[in-house]
Structure formats: C-alpha cells, structure tokens
Amino acid sequence: MKKLLVLSGLILGSLHALAQPGYNNNKFKQLHEELPTPNVYRTASGAPGHEYYQQQANYDIKVELNDADQTIHGEETVTYINNSPDKLDYLWMQLDQNVRSMNSVSKLITVERMEDFYSIQAIHNKLFEFDGGFKIDYIKTTSGKKMTYAVNKTMLRIDLEEPLAPGEKISFDLKWMYNINDRMKIGGRSGYEYFKDEDNYIYTIAQWFPRMCVYNDVEGWQNKQFLGRGEFSLPFGDYNVEITVPEDHVVGATGELQNASTVLSSEQRKRLKEAATSDSPVFIITQEEAEKAESKKEKGQKTWIFKAKNVRDFAFASSRKFIWDAQRVQLPSKNVMAMSFYPKEGNPLWERYSTKVVAHTIKTYSKYTIDYPYPVAISVHAKSIGMEYPMICFNGGRPEADGTYSERTKYGMLGVIIHEVGHNFFPMIINSDERQWTWMDEGLNTFVQYLTEQEWERGYPSRRGPAYMIADYMGGDKKYISPIMTNSESIWQFGNNAYGKPATALNILRETVMGRELFDYAFKQYCERWAFKHPTPADLFRTMEDASGVDLDWFWRGWFFTNDHVDIALTNVKWYQLNTNDPAVEKAFQKAQDAKKDQFIGDTRNKTSIAQTENEKDTSLNDFYNKHNIYEVDKLDKEEYEEFKSRLSQKDLDLLAANNNFYELHFENIGGLVMPLIIRATFVDGTEEIIRIPAEVWMRDNYNISKVFIFEKEVVSFRLDPFLETGDTNLNNNAWPKEVEPSRYQLFQEKKMNENPMQRQRRMD
Structure with a gap:
C-alpha cells in the first residue's frame, strides 16, 4: 500500500495516456461495412x-410408401405465386434426395x-453403393404439356415458355x-430403421418431394x-x-388429419377427442395394441389425408409399431395438441416423458417468442437421430433392452425433444436461411x-x-475455429460454432x-417481426439494438464476425490511502510500514556476529543523526499541520479523516474480445461487493485499461468474472492475489463401468 500525497486539493491519481487504435481496427467501430444497406424491403x-415481399408455393401431393421394397412414389401439383416485383424466366426446385445419388458430389468432396x-x-x-436420388418421370403443365427442365445435382431448373x-x-x-435409405447403415436426416426380429420398419420421411427454392430480395434464387450439412431454405x-x-x-405428419373416420377406429377417435381436453397424455394406441399390430401384417392399404396451412415443408412418419399418445397444451391464444409416436423399444422413457416435454x-418457447400458431406438435422416436420439420420431429433416446x-440417455432424449420441437419456431416459423446461416436456426434455437x-x-x-461451457472451444487452435458468420458448409467444429457459441x-x-x-x-420483437417471413442476420442484429436502445455493434463484431476469444487478465493491483498530512498519523503509519519490511540476512546475522560496534564503544562518535527519531512528532510538524488544515474546508478534512482505501486495477485484453468487467471485491471482514463495468470501458484502448476504486474497508482479494458469465478462457489470471486452481492427479485409469446406475441398483435389490 502507498500513501497518496495531498498537494493542492486532492490528487487521486495521474492521467495515463493510452494509445488509441486506428478506427479501422477499433472493436467499437459501427457495423456499417458488414451489414447490407437498408432499403424498401428491409x-x-x-x-x-x-x-x-415473399413468394408462396402451394402443394397437392399424392404419395405411396411401399413397405415391400422401401420406395416412395409420388405425384405433386405445385402452384407457385410470384409476389416479387420481378419477372421470372425460370423456376428453381430443390432435389435434396440427390445428395444420395450414385454420382453425388457430397461423396466426391469428402476428405x-x-x-x-x-x-x-x-x-x-x-x-457400399446405394442407388438414391430422385427418378423424375415427368414435369408438365396442368394441361399436360411437357416442360423443359434441367437437373444440376441437387437442384432442378424449370424453363418457362413465358416469363x-x-x-x-x-x-x-x-x-x-426414389429408394428410401437405411438410416442405420448410411445415415441421413430421414429414412427407415429396420427391426430384424419382427421384420418391421419405422419410416421417418423428409425431403421426400421436389420443393420450391426461395426467391427473395437478398439473393434472388437461393439455389x-x-x-x-447446410440445411434448407423454403x-x-x-x-x-x-x-x-x-x-x-x-x-403422424405435418398438418391436421382430414379423414380420421376412415383411418382410425371409433375407439381411437374417442381417445383422441379425450386427449384434446386432457392436461396429461392419453393413449390413442397403447403398447399392447402396438405389439399386437407389429406381430402380424395386413395386406391392404390405407390413405391418410393431411392439410397444413402456411408451412414451409412437410414430413411424415409411418409404422405398424407405433404407440401413440397425446394431450392438449393451453396457450393464451389457443389450444394445441402435443403428440408422440414411438415403438415399444422407446419405453419406459417415451411414455413417461415425450409428450409432456x-x-x-x-x-416455454411461446413465452419467449410468439404463441405457437399450429394445431399440433409431434415427437416421433427414431434411434440415433434428431431432425425437425413443421409440426413434427424425429428424436433419439432409446433405453437398454x-x-x-x-x-446421459435420459437427458439426451429430453434435450433432443426440446431442441427439435423448438425448431418449429426457428426456422419453421421465423424462417431463416439454413443453407447459408446455420447459426440463425441452430444457435437461436439452442x-x-x-x-x-x-x-x-x-x-x-x-x-x-x-458462458463457461464455450471457453475451451473459443480458446482453442484458431486454425480450426471459424467465425459464426461463416457459411454452413465451411464451418470448423460445427456443433460449437453453429449451436454452442451463438447460444x-x-x-x-x-x-x-x-x-x-x-x-x-x-x-420477442424480432420473433414477432419475422414470424412467417425470411429474416437475415442483419435483421436480427438491427432489431435487437432498435428495440432495446443498446448499441451492440461491438458485440456482434467480436462474437459473430471474428474468432477472437475472451481472456481478460487482472494484471496488477496498486493499493493507496490518502496522505492526511497529520504528522502523528503519518509518522506512526511509516513506523508500522518500516517494521513490516523484510530484513536483509546480513543485518540479521550481524546482530549476533558483531559483538560491539565502534560507536557503541565510543559514544562520543554519536551526533545529531544518531540521536534523531524520525518517527517523533516535533513542534514544527504540528505548526505546519495546523497551517495546512486552515486551507481546507470541513468537507476536505472529513475526506482525509475517512481513511478510505484506493485500489488501482490494471486489465489486459489478451484474447481480443472486449467484454464487460465483472469484479468481486472481498474485504477483510469477509463481506463482498460486485462491480459491473460496461464493455465500453475498452473504447479508447481495446487492450490495456485501468480503473480506480474507492472503498471504506480494506480489500483482501479481487476476482474477475466471479460468476463465469463472460466465457473467459483462462481463469488463472483473473485473481489478485493470484490463485492457483488445484487439480487431481490420477495415478491409474479407473475401470469403465459396463452398466448404468439403474442396472446396478437392480443388482443390489
């Protein structure tokens, strides 16, 4: 601790000249260069x-699922409405199944x-070879005239005779x-799972029909x-x-079932009606009924009819193995049906949790975004998968036999259901472009x-x-860390970049x-503005600032446009108290400080090794300086102090008498990402104080700053980011005095458990 000398008035510290970075490198520069120019559309x-504006694509589809050879055959009529101000010479469609075609580019570009x-x-x-991909029989006008089209890998262009x-x-x-893929062998967001013991299948069918691409003011055709990896824009x-x-x-499918009287028994319809007013799951098909159905195969066919309004896609699941339960969800604006379809292999987890989750x-999502607008939300159990579509999703989480x-299985299942059902909001309703910006749906949803x-x-x-969960990733090797604002196909560490970091x-x-x-x-303003529309990253960034009145350009730039990380160090702490100029106080203070000083080893040994010094033998050698007590308050000291006090106001005297503690803290931004400073001061009496300083403290110097704090009590320690809320990648430089985190050294590798705790408990019982 040092004493600050009071000269004229109260000098609490000196100005520290900090180099101001050039504007082009300043982390608080506005995002004008990065964001598109506003216009009549945005x-x-x-x-x-x-x-x-946005386009509209309506579909009438008839599809047949062949359980004998695992194929899909379909016919569709597309009605495309051009709401744009542009004339269109051609139309683009997505052929996502072509990613599994024999000549798929995805296979060729795999490193x-x-x-x-x-x-x-x-x-x-x-x-292994699988003959996937669409086999197109024809494309023609509704009057029967063939249309000219060209297939470019996973895209199809229809050339129009008239714009x-x-x-x-x-x-x-x-x-x-197309041939349906075996998900368990070659993977995929959709496909089938085969159950050999019963010779049965669960089909989770998606990306199963040629779909229109988005045409908008941002990119024209999103083709x-x-x-x-990059998902969909529809x-x-x-x-x-x-x-x-x-x-x-x-x-189970996107939309509302139109012909329940044809495809459901009277008992099933009765149960479904009961579920519509129940706050807990009601079985439409019980496990016993599902097991009976899967033990034999009927030879006929049924056609299920569904209608869905204002959706961007359509998916369905089909099996004779399904148990089916449902309940209502009461929202402020309407009631919604929550449903689950799952085989017996999903129990007891699924019957206990799925529909309730x-x-x-x-x-919960409705509270933070908008009220869920659709009539139903469905969770379908499919092993080792998590994928979302409007009103329906396919989720993993299978117990042991x-x-x-x-x-891990339990919370993995709960998490994937929440995540995939949540995708109804991002991007099925707030319809961002997943093909370009994975983080806009995955990150917001996470x-x-x-x-x-x-x-x-x-x-x-x-x-x-x-925040602390992303620290290891952000502090890793920058060669393998992409900025969030990176296209889906070019991202390193997909999960951390597109899910974890934006969340x-x-x-x-x-x-x-x-x-x-x-x-x-x-x-919530962002969600309401862009529900059933096509937002871009700029629309999110601008809305968050516009609706809050907070300038966040520094935050978007650091977190989304760079791969900087948070590592802010508390590099130095200096402790001061004001010099009162009272000789009685200051000389006593100096005496106490001098007594605390470490002694030179030679001085300590000389006390015993030198029996008697020369001036101890001959006292005549001692003069004024040998006799002078530097800690004694003399008459002149008192007179000078009285003269000093006469020049001060009572307020000044009270401040000097307060004996406050001044701490000058120095911070270094090592990781490059500017963040607020959250500081915990712990005092000698064990009490604490939390100080929160906005990130704008770094505006004039993005890398080295200092702050002075005044406390009545003495501080024994400072801690930066005490609540782990900034994602700091190195907590070892966050404390004064320095703290070393202990760790355990393991001498040998423990034997891995081959049973889960439930099995272990059964063994004990």
Missing part, C-alpha cells in the same frame, strides 16, 4: 420494409485418409420416385447446392397431402432450448448455453450485457 431498424479405413467394415462402407410476371401464378405437375405455402401406406400402419417446450437407461431446459428441472444438466452469445447478452428485461423484449 429497414435500418431491422423490421420488414414497406415493400417487403479421406487411409487411416480412416481401420477395419474390414470401414472398407465395406466405402465400397412469370409479378403478381402471376403458375401450376405444374411432377411425377417421381445453393445441398451438400449434406417458401411458405399450403399443403394437401394424401399418404398411402400399408393398412396397419399409423401415420413437447407440451412444456411449446409453452431391459428398460433401464443411463442419466439458446431458447437452454431456457426451456432450466424451466423443466432445476439444475438441468444443459450441454450448451452457460452462449445470446445468453451473455441476456444476463450480462443487456439484462433480462431489455433482452427479452427485443428478442
């Missing part, structure tokens, strides 16, 4: 402009090494088929190829779909997933969301930068 506030083929099975997988003018619409017919429309399946199959997800399950998990169970073990960023905005009230209001 405003500077982040809202849709007065001339905003491989010989070490990848570490087993005979790995080589078999390399040699489609603004405000006009066109209808055309397609006929096609970027589907390479497997226009809204109305669907009428007739699904023909084996007679004993049960179908669906209901909880719909209620004996019905037990690990904690953020609200975290909020939903925490409202499901206190202390829920969420995998993503809290964490939003959590930090909510908890630390903006506060919950401001954040929740602005986030």
Whole structure:
C-alpha cells in the first residue's frame, strides 16, 4: 500500500495516456461495412420494409410408401405465386434426395485418409453403393404439356415458355420416385430403421418431394447446392397431402388429419377427442395394441389425408409399431395438441416423458417468442437421430433392452425433444436461411432450448448455453475455429460454432450485457417481426439494438464476425490511502510500514556476529543523526499541520479523516474480445461487493485499461468474472492475489463401468 500525497486539493491519481487504435481496427467501430444497406424491403431498424415481399408455393401431393421394397412414389401439383416485383424466366426446385445419388458430389468432396479405413467394415462402407436420388418421370403443365427442365445435382431448373410476371401464378405437375435409405447403415436426416426380429420398419420421411427454392430480395434464387450439412431454405405455402401406406400402419405428419373416420377406429377417435381436453397424455394406441399390430401384417392399404396451412415443408412418419399418445397444451391464444409416436423399444422413457416435454417446450418457447400458431406438435422416436420439420420431429433416446437407461440417455432424449420441437419456431416459423446461416436456426434455437431446459428441472444438466461451457472451444487452435458468420458448409467444429457459441452469445447478452428485461423484449420483437417471413442476420442484429436502445455493434463484431476469444487478465493491483498530512498519523503509519519490511540476512546475522560496534564503544562518535527519531512528532510538524488544515474546508478534512482505501486495477485484453468487467471485491471482514463495468470501458484502448476504486474497508482479494458469465478462457489470471486452481492427479485409469446406475441398483435389490 502507498500513501497518496495531498498537494493542492486532492490528487487521486495521474492521467495515463493510452494509445488509441486506428478506427479501422477499433472493436467499437459501427457495423456499417458488414451489414447490407437498408432499403424498401428491409429497414435500418431491422423490421420488414414497406415493400417487403415473399413468394408462396402451394402443394397437392399424392404419395405411396411401399413397405415391400422401401420406395416412395409420388405425384405433386405445385402452384407457385410470384409476389416479387420481378419477372421470372425460370423456376428453381430443390432435389435434396440427390445428395444420395450414385454420382453425388457430397461423396466426391469428402476428405479421406487411409487411416480412416481401420477395419474390414470401414472398407465395406466405402465400397457400399446405394442407388438414391430422385427418378423424375415427368414435369408438365396442368394441361399436360411437357416442360423443359434441367437437373444440376441437387437442384432442378424449370424453363418457362413465358416469363412469370409479378403478381402471376403458375401450376405444374411432377411425377417421381426414389429408394428410401437405411438410416442405420448410411445415415441421413430421414429414412427407415429396420427391426430384424419382427421384420418391421419405422419410416421417418423428409425431403421426400421436389420443393420450391426461395426467391427473395437478398439473393434472388437461393439455389445453393445441398451438400449434406447446410440445411434448407423454403417458401411458405399450403399443403394437401394424401399418404398411402400399408393398412396397419399409423401415420403422424405435418398438418391436421382430414379423414380420421376412415383411418382410425371409433375407439381411437374417442381417445383422441379425450386427449384434446386432457392436461396429461392419453393413449390413442397403447403398447399392447402396438405389439399386437407389429406381430402380424395386413395386406391392404390405407390413405391418410393431411392439410397444413402456411408451412414451409412437410414430413411424415409411418409404422405398424407405433404407440401413440397425446394431450392438449393451453396457450393464451389457443389450444394445441402435443403428440408422440414411438415403438415399444422407446419405453419406459417415451411414455413417461415425450409428450409432456413437447407440451412444456411449446409453452416455454411461446413465452419467449410468439404463441405457437399450429394445431399440433409431434415427437416421433427414431434411434440415433434428431431432425425437425413443421409440426413434427424425429428424436433419439432409446433405453437398454431391459428398460433401464443411463442419466446421459435420459437427458439426451429430453434435450433432443426440446431442441427439435423448438425448431418449429426457428426456422419453421421465423424462417431463416439454413443453407447459408446455420447459426440463425441452430444457435437461436439452442439458446431458447437452454431456457426451456432450466424451466423443466432445476439444475438441468444443459450441454450448451452457460458462458463457461464455450471457453475451451473459443480458446482453442484458431486454425480450426471459424467465425459464426461463416457459411454452413465451411464451418470448423460445427456443433460449437453453429449451436454452442451463438447460444452462449445470446445468453451473455441476456444476463450480462443487456439484462433480462431489455433482452427479452427485443428478442420477442424480432420473433414477432419475422414470424412467417425470411429474416437475415442483419435483421436480427438491427432489431435487437432498435428495440432495446443498446448499441451492440461491438458485440456482434467480436462474437459473430471474428474468432477472437475472451481472456481478460487482472494484471496488477496498486493499493493507496490518502496522505492526511497529520504528522502523528503519518509518522506512526511509516513506523508500522518500516517494521513490516523484510530484513536483509546480513543485518540479521550481524546482530549476533558483531559483538560491539565502534560507536557503541565510543559514544562520543554519536551526533545529531544518531540521536534523531524520525518517527517523533516535533513542534514544527504540528505548526505546519495546523497551517495546512486552515486551507481546507470541513468537507476536505472529513475526506482525509475517512481513511478510505484506493485500489488501482490494471486489465489486459489478451484474447481480443472486449467484454464487460465483472469484479468481486472481498474485504477483510469477509463481506463482498460486485462491480459491473460496461464493455465500453475498452473504447479508447481495446487492450490495456485501468480503473480506480474507492472503498471504506480494506480489500483482501479481487476476482474477475466471479460468476463465469463472460466465457473467459483462462481463469488463472483473473485473481489478485493470484490463485492457483488445484487439480487431481490420477495415478491409474479407473475401470469403465459396463452398466448404468439403474442396472446396478437392480443388482443390489
């Protein structure tokens, strides 16, 4: 500790000249260069402009699922409405199944090494061939005239004889088929799972028909190829779909069932009606009934008819193995049906949790975004998968064969259901472009997933969301860390980049930068503005600032446009008290300080090794300086102090007498990402004080700053980021005095458990 000398007035510190970085490198530079110029379609506030438009694509589809050879055969009529101000010379459609065609580009661009083929099975997988992809029979006008078209890998262009003018619409017919993939062998977001013991299948069918691409004011046609990772960008429309399946199959699908009286028994319809008013799951098909159905195969067929309005896609699931339960979800604006379809292999987990989790997800997401607008939300159990579509999703989480399950399996299942049901909001309703910006649906969804998990169970073990969970990733090798604003196909560490980091960023905005009230209001504004529309990253960034009144350009730039990380160090602490100029106080202080000083080893040894010094033998050698007591207060000291006090006001004297403690803290931004400073000061009496300093403290110097704090009590320690809320990658430089985190050194590897805790308990019982 040092004493600050009072000269003229109170000098509390000296000005420290900090180098100001150039504007082009300043982390608080506005995002004008990075964001598109506002226009009549998208405003500077982040809202849709007065001339905003979007296209519409309506579908009438008849499809047959063949359970004998695992094929899909379909016919569709597409009605495309041009709401844009542009005339269109051609139309683009997506052929996502072509990613599994024999000549798929996705296979060719896969980077491989010989070490990848570490087993005979790995080589078999390399040699395995599957004849996937669409086989198109025809594309023609509704009057029967053939249309000219060209297939470019996963995209199809239809050339129009006459341009489609603004405000006009066109209808055309397609006929096609494809072979359904075995998900358990070659993977995929959709496909089938085969149950050998019963010779039965569960089909989870998606990306199963040629679909219109988005045409908008941002990119024109969004016809970027589907390479497997970047998902989808689709226009809204109305669907009428007739699904023909084996007679004993049960179908869950996007939309509302139109012909329940034809495909359901009277008892099933009765149970479904009961479920519509029940706050807990009601079985439409019980496990006993499902087991009976899967033990034999009916030979006939049934056609299930579904209608869905204002959706961007359509998916369905079909099997004779399905157990089916449902309940209502009461929202402020309407009631929704939450449903689950699952085989017996999913129990006891699925009957206990799935539909209740669906209901909880719909209620929680509706609170933070918009009221869920659709009539139904469905969770379908399919092993080792998690994938979303409007009103329906396919989710993993399968217990062991004996019905037990690990904690990881349980929370993995709960998490994937929340996540995939949550995708109804992002991007099925708030319809971002997944092909370009994975983070806009995955990151935002993962953020609200975290909020939903925490409202499901206190202390829920969420995998993503809290800031400290992203620290290891962000502090890793920059060669393998992409900025969030990277196209889906070019991302390193897909999960961390597209899910974890943006979800964490939003959590930090909510908890630390903006506060919950401001954040929740602005986030809900974004959801309401862009529900059933096509938002871009700029629309999110601008809305969050516009609705909150908080300038966040520094945050978007650091977290989304760079791969900087958070590593802010508390590099130095200096402790001062004011010099009172009172000689009695100051000389006593100096005496106490001098007594604390470490002694030179020679001085200590000389006390015994030198029997008697010369001036101890001959006292005549001692003069004034040998006799002078520097700690004694003399008459002149007192007179000078009285003269000093006469020049001060009582307020000045009170301040000097307060004996406050001044601490000068120095911070270094090592990781490059500027963040707020959250500091915990702990005092000698054990009490604490939390100081929160906005990130703008770094505005004039992005890398080195200092702050002075005044406390009545003496501080024994300072801690930076004490609540782990900034994602700091190195906590070892966050404390004064320096703290070393202990760790345990393991001498040997513990034997891995081959049983889950439920199995272990059964063994003890």
